[in-house]
Amino acid sequence: DAKTTQPTSMDCAEGRAANLPCNHSTISGNEYVYWYRQIHSQGPQYIIHGLKNNETNEMASLIITEDRKSSTLILPHATLRDTAVYYCIVRHQGGSEKLVFGKGTKLTVNP
Amino acid sequence: NAGVTQTPKFRVLKTGQSMTLLCAQDMNHEYMYWYRQDPGMGLRLIHYSVGEGTTAKGEVPDGYNVSRLKKQNFLLGLESAAPSQTSVYFCASSPGTGRNEQYFGPGTRLTVT
Numbered sequence: 001d002a003k004t005t006q007p008t009s010m011d012c013a014e015g016r017a018a019n020l021p022c023n024h025s026t027i028s029g030n031e032y033v034y035w036y037r038q039i040h041s042q043g044p045q046y047i048i049h050g051l052k053n054n055e056t057n058e059m060a061s062l063i064i065t066e067d068r069k070s071s072t073l074i075l076p077h078a079t080l081r082d083t084a085v086y087y088c089i090v091r092h093q094g095g096s097e098k099l100v101f102g103k104g105t106k107l108t109v110n111p
Numbered sequence: 112n113a114g115v116t117q118t119p120k121f122r123v124l125k126t127g128q129s130m131t132l133l134c135a136q137d138m139n140h141e142y143m144y145w146y147r148q149d150p151g152m153g154l155r156l157i158h159y160s161v162g163e164g165t166t167a168k169g170e171v172p173d174g175y176n177v178s179r180l181k182k183q184n185f186l187l188g189l190e191s192a193a194p195s196q197t198s199v200y201f202c203a204s205s206p207g208t209g210r211n212e213q214y215f216g217p218g219t220r221l222t223v224t
Contacts, residue, residue, distance in 0.1 A: 034212060043115075043201050043215035044154070091211070098144070098156035098169060099203075099213055 004088045009106040012082075018075040020105050022088030025069040032093050033064060035073045036101070037084040044087070044101070047073065051093075078109045112137050115216035117202050123222045124192045132187040132219050134202030140214070141207030143185035145169075145177060147198040148218075154201065160185055161207065192223045 005023040012018040024033065034049040048055055048062045050071075055062045061074040075082055087104040091097065118133040134143065142161050146154040146169075156169030158177040166177045174196060176188045185204075189196060199220050203213040 041218075043203075043218050044213075046212045046214055049212055093209060093211060097211070098146075098159070099154060101153045 004090055004102055006086070006088055006102065006105045008103065009108070011108050011110060012075075012078045014080060014109055014111050015077055018078040018082065018107055018109070020073040020075075020086050020088075020107065021070065022073070023070045024088070024090045027068050027090050030092060031090050033062065033068075033071045034089045034091060035060070035062065036087045036089065036099070038087070038101075038104075039081075039084040044099075047086075049093075078107075080109050080111065083107060083109045114138065115202055115204055115214050117200075117216040117219050119219060120217065121220045123224065124189075125224055126193060128192050129188070129190050130192065130221075131189075132200055132202075132221075134185045134187070134204075134216060135183055136185075136202075136204040136214070137183060138204060138206075138214065139182070140204035141182075142205045142211070143179065144203040144205075144213065145175070145185065145187045146201045146203065147171065148201060149198050157187065157200075192221075194223045197221060197223045 035047040036044045038044045050062045064071045085104040085106050087101045115136045144159040145157040155171045160166045160179040163182040178186045199218045201218050202216040205211045205213045
């Protein structure tokens with residue numbers, strides 16, 4: 001699976017959009033971008049994934065650049081409950097491989 | 112849907128005791144996983160299953176056994192607990208069949224003294 005690079009930490013004001021970047025310059029053509037988060041003391045939570053088109057669900061939006069070398073997870077109206085570590089993972093769809101979380105980005109939403 | 116549930120939430124064992132952790136999912140997922148997470152470390156895969164009646168070893172299987180007798184349940188057993196098995200255990204499931212986003216349970220916090 002391709003390697004990803006994320007900032008160590010970010011801050012966001014409550015109610016504002018949180019934009020979390022991820023670089024994955026070695027992504028291959030059939031690899032997807034997945035985002036998960038882990039709130040302190042809870043299990044990891046799947047957020048969204050995409051291949052090349054932008055994706056949106058009830059939790060977030062995923063913007064993937066045209067060359068697919070980077071992506072941005074957008075939480076449109078961050079709340080205090082969105083404070084968590086966010087992980088960007090690149091992997092093939094399908095298969096039973098384990099998830100490998102890197103260091104992720106610690107997002108702190110401030111009141 | 113309850114999603115993925117884990118029983119128990121907390122447990123303290125003495126060295127040498129045995130126990131079984133239960134994971135249940137109500138999403139009709141094919142694949143199920145057991146991970147452990149230790150402080151400052153990422154998830155490590157213990158065992159996984161790609162369907163009812165099947166199991167496979169992950170990266171840290173020693174000291175653990177698993178069974179998947181029913182599609183919705185995945186059991187993790189510790190036959191003789193050791194202090195090194197003190198950890199938080201997470202179960203996850205994924206649809207399989209071309210989709211592998213994983214849905215996690217709330218975790219079981221196990222302490223072995």
